[in-house]
Amino acid sequence: MDDKTSTFIALKPRPGRKALGWFFIVLGVLGLILPFLQGFLFLALGVFVLRDQYVWAADRWAWVTGRWPGAVSKIESLEASVNARMAGWGLRVRRAIGRG
Numbered sequence: 001m002d003d004k005t006s007t008f009i010a011l012k013p014r015p016g017r018k019a020l021g022w023f024f025i026v027l028g029v030l031g032l033i034l035p036f037l038q039g040f041l042f043l044a045l046g047v048f049v050l051r052d053q054y055v056w057a058a059d060r061w062a063w064v065t066g067r068w069p070g071a072v073s074k075i076e077s078l079e080a081s082v083n084a085r086m087a088g089w090g091l092r093v094r095r096a097i098g099r100g
Helices: 015-033 039-050 055-067 069-096
Strands: none
Touching: 015 039, 039 055, 055 069
């Protein structure tokens, strides 16, 4: 780690998130070879998904945050919005079936 990254990173391992992140990484590598896939986009998306799963991904995300802080803040606010919506939908579904 370099001096710019924090020494404490809270990892939240979840198997589904790891599988999705690695899927995007594989698509990104294929996209670097195949002309019809956007390789860099899938690699960045894979690192974004894996940023709270692995320390190396958190370090890469910290680099991206330092390089493009405006874009990262928009992406993270969008993620928070989607998470809030999904939680609301889940609550409504649980209420509809009588479990919430």
